[in-house]
Amino acid sequence: MPATKILIVEDTPENLYVLQRVFRKEGFDIVTAINGKEAIAIVAENLPSLILLDMQLPELSGYDTAKLILERTPLPIVAITADAFPEDRERCLELGCVAYFSKPYNYREIVETVREILSETDRREKGEDDRD
Numbered sequence: 001m002p003a004t005k006i007l008i009v010e011d012t013p014e015n016l017y018v019l020q021r022v023f024r025k026e027g028f029d030i031v032t033a034i035n036g037k038e039a040i041a042i043v044a045e046n047l048p049s050l051i052l053l054d055m056q057l058p059e060l061s062g063y064d065t066a067k068l069i070l071e072r073t074p075l076p077i078v079a080i081t082a083d084a085f086p087e088d089r090e091r092c093l094e095l096g097c098v099a100y101f102s103k104p105y106n107y108r109e110i111v112e113t114v115r116e117i118l119s120e121t122d123r124r125e126k127g128e129d130d131r132d
């Protein structure tokens with residue numbers, strides 16, 4: 001079975017490096033983007049199973065990126081943000097993001113949440129297959 005593909009969108013090289021390393025070690029197939037436009041282009045041609053999205057991106061914000069992606073494809077998006085305001089969490093979830101982490105975050109927690117979301121998606125897809 002091929003590894004599950006995750007797209008990580010993060011403009012800060014150190015953060016991208018760590019996230020990438022953590023998730024590769026967990027056995028995921030990782031694709032990366034350093035801005036929203038790149039992320040949208042990747043999603044269009046190479047659909048990942050989940051997106052880890054930094055909300056503070058240059059030009060196109062993470063919020064706009066999530067909105068544009070979700071308008072086309074109902075992908076699970078996990079928001080990662082440096083903002084510590086409670087309304088930012090609301091904003092991310094209202095947009096349709098499935099989970100939210102604010103920095104400094106716990107990598108173990110992110111990995112666990114990602115695994116839960118993926119197995120939930122998987123169960124749902126299998127359930128739909130059963131009905132056919």
Ligand code: MN
Nearest residue numbers: 011054056057
């Ligand atoms: Mn950023």
